[in-house]
Amino acid sequence: xxxxxxxxxxxxxxxxxxxxxxxxxxxxxxxxxxxxxxxxxxxxxxxxxxxxxxxxxxxxxxxxxxxxxxxxxxxxxxxxxxxxxxxxxxxxxxxxxxxxxxxxxxxxxxxxxxxxxxxxxxxxxxxxxxxxxxxxxxxxxxxxxxxxxxxxxxxxxxxxxxxxxxxxxxxxxxxxxxxxxxxxxxxxxxxxxxxxxxxxxxxxxxxxxxxxxxxxxxxxxxxxxxxxxxxxxxxxxxxxxxxxxxxxxxxxxxxxxxxxxxxxxxxxxxxxxxxxxxxxxxxxxxxxxxxxxxxxxxxxxxxxxxxxxxxxxxxxxxxxxxxxxxxxxxxxxxxxxxxxxxxxxxxxxxxxxxxxxxxxxxxxxxxxxxxxxxxxxxxxxxxxxxxxxxxxxxxxxxxxxxxxxxxxxxxxxxxxxxxxxxxxxxxxxxxxxxxxxxxxxxxxxxxxxxxxxxxxxxxxxxxxxxxxxxxxxxxxxxxxxxxxxxxxxxxxxxxxxxxxxxxxxxxxxxxxxxxxxxxxxxxxxxxxxxxxxxxxxxxxxxxxxxxxxxxxxxxxxxxxxxxxxxxxxxxxxxxxxxxxxxxxxxx
DNA sequence: CTTAGGG
DNA sequence: CCCTAAG
Numbered sequence: 001x002x003x004x005x006x007x008x009x010x011x012x013x014x015x016x017x018x019x020x021x022x023x024x025x026x027x028x029x030x031x032x033x034x035x036x037x038x039x040x041x042x043x044x045x046x047x048x049x050x051x052x053x054x055x056x057x058x059x060x061x062x063x064x065x066x067x068x069x070x071x072x073x074x075x076x077x078x079x080x081x082x083x084x085x086x087x088x089x090x091x092x093x094x095x096x097x098x099x100x101x102x103x104x105x106x107x108x109x110x111x112x113x114x115x116x117x118x119x120x121x122x123x124x125x126x127x128x129x130x131x132x133x134x135x136x137x138x139x140x141x142x143x144x145x146x147x148x149x150x151x152x153x154x155x156x157x158x159x160x161x162x163x164x165x166x167x168x169x170x171x172x173x174x175x176x177x178x179x180x181x182x183x184x185x186x187x188x189x190x191x192x193x194x195x196x197x198x199x200x201x202x203x204x205x206x207x208x209x210x211x212x213x214x215x216x217x218x219x220x221x222x223x224x225x226x227x228x229x230x231x232x233x234x235x236x237x238x239x240x241x242x243x244x245x246x247x248x249x250x251x252x253x254x255x256x257x258x259x260x261x262x263x264x265x266x267x268x269x270x271x272x273x274x275x276x277x278x279x280x281x282x283x284x285x286x287x288x289x290x291x292x293x294x295x296x297x298x299x300x301x302x303x304x305x306x307x308x309x310x311x312x313x314x315x316x317x318x319x320x321x322x323x324x325x326x327x328x329x330x331x332x333x334x335x336x337x338x339x340x341x342x343x344x345x346x347x348x349x350x351x352x353x354x355x356x357x358x359x360x361x362x363x364x365x366x367x368x369x370x371x372x373x374x375x376x377x378x379x380x381x382x383x384x385x386x387x388x389x390x391x392x393x394x395x396x397x398x399x400x401x402x403x404x405x406x407x408x409x410x411x412x413x414x415x416x417x418x419x420x421x422x423x424x425x426x427x428x429x430x431x432x433x434x435x436x437x438x439x440x441x442x443x444x445x446x447x448x449x450x451x452x453x454x455x456x457x458x459x460x461x462x463x464x465x466x467x468x469x470x471x472x473x474x475x476x477x478x479x480x481x482x483x484x485x486x487x488x489x490x491x492x493x494x495x496x497x498x499x500x501x502x503x504x505x506x507x508x509x510x511x512x513x514x515x516x517x518x519x520x521x522x523x524x525x526x527x528x529x530x531x532x533x534x535x536x537x538x539x540x541x542x543x544x545x546x547x548x549x550x551x552x553x554x555x556x557x558x559x560x561x562x563x564x565x566x567x568x569x570x571x572x573x574x575x576x577x578x579x580x581x582x583x584x585x586x587x
Numbered sequence: 588c589t590t591a592g593g594g
Numbered sequence: 595c596c597c598t599a600a601g
Binding site for chain 3 (some may be wrong): 413415416417418419458459462
Binding site (some may be wrong): 588589590591592593594 | 595596597598599600601
């Protein structure tokens with residue numbers, strides 16, 4: 001199930017290695033499988049997860065959860081809450097024909113919304129993807145409480161209600177340090193019950209172990225089969241508090257005869273701004289949007305439940321008691337996702353200086369260095385967020401997501417995003433290798449990429465590898481931003497030199513460098529074009545950083561939906577992943 | 588930590 | 595890019 005999968009992959013969309021540190025094999029597996037879903041919007045499933053589990057958990061309240069939710073106590077009812085994402089969820093009997101175009105992520109602009117829109121479900125947008133009237137009939141089978149219809153659809157739409165500034169600020173601090181990892185947060189939501197009495201779940205390996213174990217059991221439990229507590233039995237809570245054993249909760253699963261099935265057909269992300277150069281590729285755009293959206297949901301989120309426009313504060317109440325299960329109006333039930341105000345902050349450097357956005361919650365920094373690039377910028381942010389200046393440490397041009405891991409614990413090892421080498425970088429690399437030869441990547445790094453923190457010597461070595469490969473194939477087979485033929489020729493030469501040196505001890509330059517190959521490369525007008533590029537590029541001062549110009553700053557590397565799997569494979573080919581559409585989006 | 592290669 | 599076996 002997606003749900004399970006998502007849990008494994010974590011909140012921010014990146015794979016989450018098995019608990020503390022799993023065997024390489026396992027991690028590798030996870031990594032592999034993840035790649036295939038890399039471009040998928042995971043927030044979607046995530047939300048589904050939240051919603052589903054929320055209900056599930058709702059039946060059996062627990063302290064841990066209370067802590068979490070109390071954070072939002074001071075909430076929207078006072079019109080003070082800013083930044084809450086309303087998830088309007090409805091249950092309709094409309095047969096699911098097809099989610100159609102609405103399915104998936106829709107980025108829409110809600111900026112038009114009335115500033116004073118009351119924080120009620122009314123403002124929630126409900127998408128009827130089928131254009132059918134949404135009804136919320138209660139099952140006629142006489143079953144009272146739960147609106148449960150296997151055929152029912154639930155449209156979940158996220159509405160950004162940011163008009164009111166949030167007053168629910170640091171309350172959370174009172175309730176203990178929130179998890180920084182969204183993924184972890186979710187897990188806590190899922191199995192918080194079991195952790196009620198476990199104060200330091202983060203540090204205890206064994207606990208973690210059992211925790212995950214239990215979690216798995218939870219996840220594996222067929223979603224539709226999960227039962228909800230129908231009766232709020234005080235004694236239950238007691239049991240909860242006294243038991244950590246996974247099995248202690250099981251009875252809950254079997255008590256009910258009716259359950260709620262939620263199906264999210266679509267949702268919208270809160271308003272945010274993205275600005276990318278016109279020369280960016282469509283795939284770049286996609287990636288950018290993806291990252292932005294992912295970022296929004298990757299942090300810690302607070303979940304609130306609203307019924308009839310009213311916020312349900314009592315977490316101890318059962319769904320039944322709150323009436324959630326009864327006559328649900330179409331939009332009666334709503335969820336609010338509220339990013340932790342302090343964790344979900346983006347860091348934007350002052351205008352004029354390189355833009356950088358930081359998301360602490362998932363410890364990913366999105367940076368953009370446009371010191372010399374005026375026409376390309378990427379802004380990802382959520383309005384009314386706390387902004388903090390942060391030095392743009394990244395020297396490479398373009399947008400980059402740099403994992404910033406501060407916690408020494410076994411953190412999720414996120415795959416670095418692809419950051420195609422710009423022509424200027426290639427040039428710098430070639431230049432360095434020409435002097436140092438291959439095999440001294442450390443030196444190459446120091447010499448030419450010392451200030452490019454995101455380029456490790458391994459990266460350089462890899463790049464060289466692909467460069468050699470690129471130089472050997474025909475121009476038509478190359479992808480990404482074309483590398484000037486001149487550079488490729490030098491690559492082959494340098495490579496041959498190094499080879500000679502090693503094999504024959506002969507240090508002749510040029511000479512025997514695969515003639516056939518060279519011929520292949522220089523042939524065709526492609527080379528001419530590239531030459532032109534070279535000319536324009538001119539001599540750089542050896543520093544690639546100053547030449548983001550060519551690389552439309554957005555080094556986004558979207559593997560186009562179709563052939564994404566190709567790239568992640570072995571040789572990460574050249575630049576702009578989406579070589580297929582290197583043409584400007586407009587003009 | 589670096590290299591060198593396979594994936 | 596990642597992961598690793600070897601220096």
